[in-house]
Amino acid sequence: GQSLEQPSEVTAVEGAIVQINCTYQTSGFYGLSWYQQHDGGAPTFLSYNALDGLEETGRFSSFLSRSDSYGYLLLQELQMKDSASYFCAPEAMDSNYQLIWGAGTKLIIKP
Amino acid sequence: DAGVIQSPRHEVTEMGQEVTLRCKLISGHNSLFWYRQTMMRGLELLIYFNNNVPIDDSGMPEDRFSAKMPNASFSTLKIQPSEPRDSAVYFCASSFSPPGGGGVDTQYFGPGTRLTVL
Numbered sequence: 001g002q003s004l005e006q007p008s009e010v011t012a013v014e015g016a017i018v019q020i021n022c023t024y025q026t027s028g029f030y031g032l033s034w035y036q037q038h039d040g041g042a043p044t045f046l047s048y049n050a051l052d053g054l055e056e057t058g059r060f061s062s063f064l065s066r067s068d069s070y071g072y073l074l075l076q077e078l079q080m081k082d083s084a085s086y087f088c089a090p091e092a093m094d095s096n097y098q099l100i101w102g103a104g105t106k107l108i109i110k111p
Numbered sequence: 112d113a114g115v116i117q118s119p120r121h122e123v124t125e126m127g128q129e130v131t132l133r134c135k136l137i138s139g140h141n142s143l144f145w146y147r148q149t150m151m152r153g154l155e156l157l158i159y160f161n162n163n164v165p166i167d168d169s170g171m172p173e174d175r176f177s178a179k180m181p182n183a184s185f186s187t188l189k190i191q192p193s194e195p196r197d198s199a200v201y202f203c204a205s206s207f208s209p210p211g212g213g214g215v216d217t218q219y220f221g222p223g224t225r226l227t228v229l
Binding site: 033041042043044045048087096098099101102103104 | 144146153154155156159166167202204217218219220221222223
């Protein structure tokens with residue numbers, strides 16, 4: 001069956017670095033996407049990993065280890081506007097190659 | 112591009128009434144997804160279309176829900192009759208899926224319709 005785990009909430013300080021972990025269990029894993037959603041807003045795409053390793057996009061980086069069924073999103077130089085929910089969403093054969101959505105991680109940033 | 116457009120943005124209706132939510136895809140996109148989001152259940156995929164054809168509707172809660180794509184750029188999600196438990200934010204998202212597939216297709220979400228059924 002499928003499973004997806006992320007911490008429900010993470011708190012960090014403005015200017016710091018935070019890592020949001022994601023573990024998943026799927027059949028026929030294809031890739032892992034990350035989306036950001038601000039309160040009252042819509043999910044927006046952040047990054048995608050199909051291969052092992054780190055993908056960097058500005059202050060945000062995403063990592064994938066296919067053998068460990070594990071990924072993380074790294075946010076650097078945190079800003080107050082980064083306060084949002086972050087979703088890891090694996091894509092797999094057993095989800096008909098559609099994204100699997102979990103409950104997400106609420107990131108709270110304190111000044 | 113204007114992005115994915117949804118209407119209405121807010122809908123308040125009474126139990127038993129018919130509700131129609133509308134979505135306009137980003138020009139050139141060929142896949143359309145309807146999602147529902149609540150605090151209790153998170154983000155749920157209801158149905159998705161590729162090239163106007165429904166591919167997977169296993170997430171549609173029950174026969175009260177129906178979705179259509181009358182043309183390549185427009186979709187509707189209808190709830191008839193509506194019930195209080197249908198209260199949620201409904202998102203549509205579109206993406207471009209190249210022929211033959213391969214790789215994830217970034218989904219672009221609309222602003223959502225907040226539905227309240229009294």
